[in-house]
Amino acid sequence: xxxxxxxxxxxxxxxIAAATALSQRGFDVELVDQRAQxxxxxxxxxxxxxxxxxxxxxxxxxxxxxxxAIQHAAVTYRFSSVFVGVDxxxxxxxxxxxxxxxxxxxxxxxxxxxxxxxxxxxxxxWDLPGVVTAGGLQVxxxxxxxxxxxxxxxAGNGPLLIAVAxxxxxxxxxxxxxxxxxxxxxxxxxxxxxxxxxxxxxxxLGYLSGIVRHRISWRRGTELIALDRxxxxxxxxxxxxxxxxxxxxxxxxxxxxxxxxxxxxxxxDQAGTTTMPFITRAGDCREALxxxxxxxxxxxxxxxxxxxxxxxxxxxxxxxxxxxxxRAAQAVLATMFAPIAGPPRLTALPDETIVCRCERRRLQxxxxxxxxxxxxxxxxxxxxxxxTMGACQGRFCADNSARIACELNPxxxxxxxxxxxxxxPVRPLPISALLGDEPAHHDQSARDQ
Numbered sequence: 110x111x112x113x114x115x116x117x118x119x120x121x122x123x124x125i126a127a128a129t130a131l132s133q134r135g136f137d138v139e140l141v142d143q144r145a146q147x148x149x150x151x152x153x154x155x156x157x158x159x160x161x162x163x164x165x166x167x168x169x170x171x172x173x174x175x176x177x178a179i180q181h182a183a184v185t186y187r188f189s190s191v192f193v194g195v196d197x198x199x200x201x202x203x204x205x206x207x208x209x210x211x212x213x214x215x216x217x218x219x220x221x222x223x224x225x226x227x228x229x230x231x232x233x234x235w236d237l238p239g240v241v242t243a244g245g246l247q248v249x250x251x252x253x254x255x256x257x258x259x260x261x262x263x264a265g266n267g268p269l270l271i272a273v274a275x276x277x278x279x280x281x282x283x284x285x286x287x288x289x290x291x292x293x294x295x296x297x298x299x300x301x302x303x304x305x306x307x308x309x310x311x312x313x314l315g316y317l318s319g320i321v322r323h324r325i326s327w328r329r330g331t332e333l334i335a336l337d338r339x340x341x342x343x344x345x346x347x348x349x350x351x352x353x354x355x356x357x358x359x360x361x362x363x364x365x366x367x368x369x370x371x372x373x374x375x376x377x378d379q380a381g382t383t384t385m386p387f388i389t390r391a392g393d394c395r396e397a398l399x400x401x402x403x404x405x406x407x408x409x410x411x412x413x414x415x416x417x418x419x420x421x422x423x424x425x426x427x428x429x430x431x432x433x434x435x436r437a438a439q440a441v442l443a444t445m446f447a448p449i450a451g452p453p454r455l456t457a458l459p460d461e462t463i464v465c466r467c468e469r470r471r472l473q474x475x476x477x478x479x480x481x482x483x484x485x486x487x488x489x490x491x492x493x494x495x496x497t498m499g500a501c502q503g504r505f506c507a508d509n510s511a512r513i514a515c516e517l518n519p520x521x522x523x524x525x526x527x528x529x530x531x532x533x534p535v536r537p538l539p540i541s542a543l544l545g546d547e548p549a550h551h552d553q554s555a556r557d558q
Contacts, residue, residue, distance in 0.1 A: 110215065111215050111216060111217050112139075112214050112215045112216065113137050113138065113139045113185075113214060113215075113216040113217075114131070114136040114137040114138065114216065114217050114218065114418060115128075115131050115136050115137070115138045115139070115216055115217065115218045115219070115220060115414055115418075116138075116139050116140075116141060116201045116214055116216040116218075116219050116220070117131070117138060117139070117140045117141070117219075117220045117222065118141050118142075118192040118201075118219065118220065118221045118222060118223060119140075119141075119142060119149065119192075119221065119222035119223045119224060119391075119392070119394075120140060120142030120144065120146075120147040120148065120149055120188075121148065121149020121150065121151060121152065121222060121224050121392065121393075121403065122149060122151060122152065122171070122175060122392065122400050122403040122404040122407065123222035123224075123391040123392025123393070123394075123403040123404065123406050123407035123410070124140060124142070124149070124220070124222035124391070124392070124407060125140075125147060125175050125176075125178075125179050125404075125407065126175065126403075126404045126405075126406075126407030126408050126411070127220045127222060127391050127407035127408070127410045127411045127414075128140045128179060128182065128184045128220075128407075129175075129178045129179045129182045129184070129411075130407070130408050130411035130412070130415075131220075131411045131414060131415065132182035132183050132184050133182060134411070134415050134419075136414075136415070136418065137185075138182075138183075138184050138185065139184070139185040139186075139187060139214060139216070140184050140185070140186050140187070141187045141190050141192060141203055142186075142187075142188055142190070143189065143190065143191045143206075144188065144189070145188050145189050146188065147176065147179065148172070149224055150224060150225075150244065150248055151168075151224075151400045151403075152168075152172045152175070152400075153248050153251040153252060154251070154252075155251065155252055155253070155254050156252050156253065159252065159253050159254035159255075160254035161251075161254065162250050162251045162254060162276050162279070162280065163276070163279055165311065165312040165315050165316070166311070166315070167308040167311055167312060168312065168400070171400065171401070171404065175404065187203065187205065187212075188207075189205075189206045189207050190203050190204060190205045190206060190207070190212075191203065191204040191206065191536060192221070192223065192535060193211065193533055193534045193535060193536070193538060194374075194376065194532070194533020194534055194535050195219060195376050195385075195386065195388065195533065196213075196533065198384065199215065199384050199385040199386055200213040200214070200215050201213070201214045201215070201216055201219055201386070202533065202534075204534075204538055204539075204542050209541060209542065210541075210542050210544075211538075211542045211543060216386050217381065217386055217387065217418060218381065218386050218387040218388070218389075218414045218417065218418060219376075219386050219387070219388045219389075220389055220390075220391050220407075220410045220411070220414060221375055221376070221388065221389070221390045221391065221394060222390070222391040222392045222394060222403075222407060222410070223371050223375070223394045224371050224392060224393045224394055224403075225368040225369060225370055225371050225393035225394065225397045226368065226369060226370075226371045226373075226504050226505075227242045227243070227244045227245075227365055227366075227367070227368055228365075228366045228367040228368060228369050228508060229242060229265070229364045229365070229366055229505060230265070230364075230366045230453060230455070230509065231455065231458060231462050231463065231464055231472070231509055232333060232334060232335055232336065232364075232458070232462070233334075233335040233336065233337075233458065233459055233461070233462050234335055234336030234337050234343070235336060235364065235463065235466075236463040236466050236469075237336055237337075237338065237343065239343050239360065239361045239362065240336065240343075240361075240362050240364065241361065241362075241363050241364075242363060242364055242365060243263055243265065243269055243270055243273045243363040243364065243365035244269065244365060244368075245363075246261075246273060246363040247269070247272070247273045247276065250273075250276055250277070250280060254280070255280060256276075256277045256280035256281055256282040257277070257282065257361055258282065258360075259282075259359075259360030259361060260285050260342075260358070260359045260360045260361070261277065261282070261284045261285060261359065261360065261361045261362070261363065262284060262285050262286060262288065262333075262345055262357060262359045262361070262362045262363070263284045263286070263287045263288065263362075263363050263365070264287075264288035264333035264345070264362055264363070264364055264365075265288070265289075265290065265333070265364050265365040265366045265367075266289065266290045266291055266365070266366050266367060266446055266448055267365055267366070267367050267368075267442075267446055268293075268313065268316075268442060268446065269365050269368075270287050270289060270365055271287065271313070271316045271317060271320060271327075272312075272316045273363065273365075274287050274316075274319070274320055274325050274327075275315075275316040275317075275319030275320055275323075276319075278319055278320075278322075278323035278325060279319065283323045283324075283325050284325060285326070285357060285359055286325070286326040286327070286328055286357070287320070287325060287326070287327045287328065288328050288331050288332070288333050288345075288347060289327060289328065289329045289330070289331065289446070290330070290331065290332050290448035290449065290450065291329065291330070291445070291446040291447050291448050291449060292329040292330045292350075292449055293329070293445040293446050294329060295445075299441065299444045299445045300441075300445055302437075302438075302440075302441035302444075303438065303441055303442075305434075305438075306434070306435075306438040306441075308401065309401075309438055309442075328347070328349070330349065330350035330449045331347055331348065331349050331350065332347065332348045332448075332450065332453075333345055333346070333347060333362070333364075334346050334347070334348050336362060339358055342358045342359060342360055343358070343359050343360070343361070343362060344356050344357075344358060345357045345358075345359055345362060350449050350450070368393070368397045369397055369508065370393060370394050370395065370396065370397050371393065371394045371504070372390070372394050372395075372526070373502055373503055373504055373507070373525075373529045373535070374502065374529055374530065374531055374532055374533070374535040374536075375390065375394065375531065375535060376388055376531060376533075377531060378390060380417070381417060387413075387414060387417045387418070389410050389413055389414065390410075391403075391406045391407045391409070391410035392404075392406050392407055396432075396436075398432065398435045398436055398439050399435060399439060401431075401435050402431070402432050402435035402436070402439075405428045405431040405432050405435065406428070406432055408425070408428045409425045409428035409429060409432065412424050412425035412428065413425060454516060455472070455509060455512055455513045455516060456472070456476075456513055456516045456517060458472055459472070460472050460473035460476065461473065464496065464506055464509055464510060464513065465495070465496045465497065465498075465499060465505075465506040465510070466499070466501075466505060466506065467498070467499020467500050467501050467505075467506075468495045468496070468498055468499045470494060470495060470496050470506075472513065474494060475490070475494060475496065475510060475513055475514070476513075476517070478490065478493060478494040479514060479517055479518070484518055484521075485514070486523075486527065487511065487523055487524075487526075487527025487528040487529075487530075488527070488528075488530070490510060490514065490528055491503075491528045491529075496510045496528065497510065497528045497529055500537060502529065502535075502536060502537070503525065503528055503529040507525035507526075507528045507529050508525045510525075510528060511523045511524050511525045511527065511528060
């Protein structure tokens with residue numbers, strides 16, 4: 110007995126595209142999202158009374174089309190709810206924060222579209238108050254329609270820094286500077302690879318024009334190597350490509366070193382059985398390629414699910430072709446923004462550098478745990494050293510911890526998932542939600558909109 114044909118987890122571009130396409134094919138779909146409205150991080154909507162942050166013309170058009178399509182689809186929504194996992198009986202478990210309890214939905218298929226997380230490389234002082242991520246800062250601006258106050262520095266690597274700087278300036282407080290470890294403006298022909306990708310190129314030029322118009326300092330080939338307290342401010346130590354050092358006094362710094370799939374603890378893709386649902390990931394949590402690819406991958410996931418449920422041929426070819434194009438575009442961007450000094454060697458950081466912010470575990474703690482050999486399993490590093498054991502469940506430290514272990518033991522196959530594993534609950538769950546003999550079964554009052 111099934112409650113739904115499909116449960117889609119995530120209300121960003123991949124989840125919306127998957128839910129819409131499956132509903133249009135006649136399937137009974139429930140979309141679950143932790144927020145109170147659709148959009149995800151990339152299309153985060155403002156709170157009541159806040160003015161929307163201006164997006165690029167193409168991004169605004171993509172959102173309008175996505176939103177209009179799902180508004181005309183017969184999709185059931187369960188907002189303010191968090192995906193917990195799929196249990197051994199094939200039930201999709203959801204923490205419904207409106208009800209304050211765990212809800213079980215039995216579906217024939219599950220599409221997981223929970224997006225990406227930011228990568229942040231450890232630096233001395235990155236755990237100080239006033240240090241945030243650039244993506245988190247951008248989401249805050251999208252929700253509130255206001256820029257952060259004071260002297261704000263954007264630092265790290267990647268095109269997101271340019272977008273955040275332009276949006277801050279448009280809201281009335283341009284950043285002190287953008288510190289970029291790469292040099293995407295180098296005259297080497299790499300940027301020509303973006304010419305076939307009109308939308309991405311137009312987005313980039315729009316944000317760059319904002320940087321120029323507001324005279325924002327874009328310091329390319331420069332690294333933020335350390336942060337320290339300086340009275341009520343932060344002292345940001347910079348290292349330029351020619352070796353010069355510089356210190357800036359700031360009130361806040363937003364870090365960003367790229368994105369990666371938010372696949373922490375998620376169940377693996379699997380074919381359906383008589384007791385277990387068909388499970389597939391979609392969008393950035395399958396492969397972090399950005400908003401355009403996420404929407405296409407949501408359509409690909411819907412085609413895969415429809416082929417399984419209907420036993421008809423799969424028609425995902427067009428979506429796969431589009432995803433391949435976006436993969437090529439992201440490869441061009443990665444080359445353009447490649448750090449001039451190469452990837453930083455994390456084991457060269459000062460031993461007191463915090464690696465795991467939640468548990469306050471230092472580089473020295475990891476070195477001592479590994480005994481200079483790195484010959485421990487991910488599970489041993491986690492349970493003996495408490496790396497990835499905090500509230501973020503490794504979202505910020507698993508990659509870095511695995512990378513450090515590999516630097517200490519070249520040739521080690523250790524990766525982030527060796528520390529985080531695959532389990533449920535996927536995220537920390539209030540004990541109050543678990544109270545009762547067993548999870549509440551599918552709630553027919555889930556809102557239809």
